[in-house]
Amino acid sequence: MPRLEFWYEFASTYSYLSAMRIAPMAHAAGVEVVWKPFLLGPIFQAQGWHTSPFRIYPSKGRYMLRDLQRLAAERGLPPFALPAAFPANSVPAARLAIIGARDGWVAAFTRAVFQAEFAEQADIADASVLGRILGQLGLDQTLLLASIERAEHKLSLRQQTAEAARRGLFGAPSFLVGDELFWGDDRLPQALAYATRS
């Protein structure tokens, strides 16, 4: 089965859009999705950005909000709004997602985190928000929230982020089919079509 890597950042609004639609689209196309959470922060810092580009460029930020509202409405998602903490500190959620990728619950966890962030305006850096999501998935929240403080899980996320930089990623969401890069939720259909041809 052809494979597509889905690289996403929990603070990224357009990653949210892709997370909510990638599973059924990939299933219909006969493509396996590999979920790859990473951190954009270190990559943006290397570009000279120290916060979200939507904060740095206000007219772009205002537009982004309107664009997301329109797309969420078109796709039947809940009304889109930014949480008070934007861009969110996505480190704890990303460390958990890497554990979930190993243990088989990454897709459901990722969708639930994004839903909390952009449909319910929750702070995804808040352990109680993450704990509730883990609990709803039937997972041991106490054990998992403690485990993300362990050096091995901190290292896993750093390595995944370093891999993203090494492979030329500069934004999220990004899709990789082998070394062929597609950037942005708009390119998801094209990336899936490419995967089925290669």
Add this chain to the structure above:
Amino acid sequence: MPRLEFWYEFASTYSYLSAMRIAPMAHAAGVEVVWKPFLLGPIFQAQGWHTSPFRIYPSKGRYMLRDLQRLAAERGLPPFALPAAFPANSVPAARLAIIGARDGWVAAFTRAVFQAEFAEQADIADASVLGRILGQLGLDQTLLLASIERAEHKLSLRQQTAEAARRGLFGAPSFLVGDELFWGDDRLPQALAYATRS
């Protein structure tokens, strides 16, 4: 008939993509296109950028080239490549296009300039390149190339660029339906659909 304003910059690669497809798409949707050439330079400078963002961020620049090659191939356009002079000095072409918008030849002129730039890698700041295009459209190239040095035509382009900034444009191509903004060639279908509903 619903109207859509097409705001574009001759140095912008994604403006090229829209220029080559907007007329048949708008015709099919029953939407009138108002062609609005402007300069991104002053707008980028206000954001702190002094050249193309694709030059400022090399990984994004490499990706952009690949993205455009894929899209050009999908759409049956000639193989995409950047001209040696990129980003081009687009001032003379934009001044001519504003005259063309007044006199009825802006669409054909715009497509010919973009074709020269991104399919033939010509320097669109070169008066001989612009003169040849004007001549092929049956226009008086000597008269027109002289006229763009006149204060009134310099002022028209400055005013159009100031209008773009005032209306919240931060990139190109952009589409306006009334005050509703759509940014990027990817949003052209959505902008046309919005125009037909409003």
